[in-house]
Amino acid sequence: MSTELDSYETDAASQLAACGDAASLEAWRIAHLGTKGRLKGLMSLMKDATPAERPALGQRLNAVKQKLEAAFEARKAELSSAREAPRGIDLTEPGLDLASGRRHVLTATVDRIVEVFGRMGFEVADGPELEDEWHNFTALNIPPEHPARDRGDNFFLGGEAAGKLLLRTQTSTVQIRAMESTPPPLRVVAVGRVYRPDDHDATHYSMFHQVEGLAVDRGLTMVDLKSTLLGFAKAFFGPEAEVRMRPSFFPFTEPSAEVDMRMPVKGTWQWVEIGGCGMVDPAVFESVGIDPEVWSGFAFGLGIERVTMRRHGLGDIRRLFENDARFLRQF
Ligand code: DAH
Secondary structure: OHHHHHHHHHHHHHHHHHOOOHHHHHHHHHHHHOOOOHHHHHHOHHHHOOOOOHHHHHHHHHHHHHHHHHHHHHHHHHHHHHHHOOOOOOOOOOOOOOOOOOOOHHHHHHHHHHHHHHHOOOEEOOOOOEEEHHHHOHHHOOOOOOHHHOHHHOOEOOHHHOOOEEEOOOOOHHHHHHHHHOOOOEEEEEEEEEEOOOOOOOOOOOEEEEEEEEEEEOOOOHHHHHHHHHHHHHHHHOOOOEEEEEEEEEOOEEEEEEEEEEEEEOOEEEEEEEEEEEEEOHHHHHHOOOOOOOOEEEEEEEEHHHHHHHHHOOOOHHHHHOOOHHHHOOO
């Protein structure tokens, strides 16, 4: 009796293990646990047993039934999780490292500069990279015979537009565009590419980026200019940053100055030349129809590559434009 049950149990268990899909599993359930299944048939052994044998046989049958039911549930669970995970994939294996993208180091610098000036009340302005001589020179008080207009120092277009359009050499063009489109008072900041026909070496490139600032209001002075630059420097580089102005000349500002900022250069604070600034020249106001007797303004232009390179201790500007991911991933 009990050997018969033992061999039935091992048999049923091995058949169950061989079930590889939901259909064969269901067929097994009907054959063994169903109302007309093998187990039900074995129950009839009870009536052939002597009263003395019955209790032990009953217990044994129950135990076999419970075991097979539990084995069935376990197999069912096993098969359904196997369906979710196709065979041959080891879910415990670590995944592939997804390379995440990041902003170019220059873009990150530009975004931060714009954000800081934004907090200081400057709105973002922009203008075209392909400019006319009026915006790049004339309106900025750069006279016709000025050496900055030399053909060799500019990318003038050929063809029909020959001599008329050029790739802008400075973002100061956007000062003019902003004043043409918006009546004062105004405070704008513009970031963009500028172009000069320089031979490429470690410190020169024929394209680079500048950030330009312009404020026009009643009664602005050099103090407003300096405190704006200082506020920027402290927000951008940290509270220990300082600003120094050295007298200089630009046609579009009077007086004019070179701007140095004391910034962390690979961890040590150093003075770095970063651009030019000054009070808007009355001739510039006149070229855009703003009355210099009523309005005054200050302007500044800073080099983005310069700040970025000094900050990160980069020695070669060309690295910034080669798009070598191994270089760019460092930032
Ligand atoms: N445009 C100048 C340059 O490219 C930089 C500059 C100097 C901009 C003085 C200004 C300024 O707005 O006021 O060298």
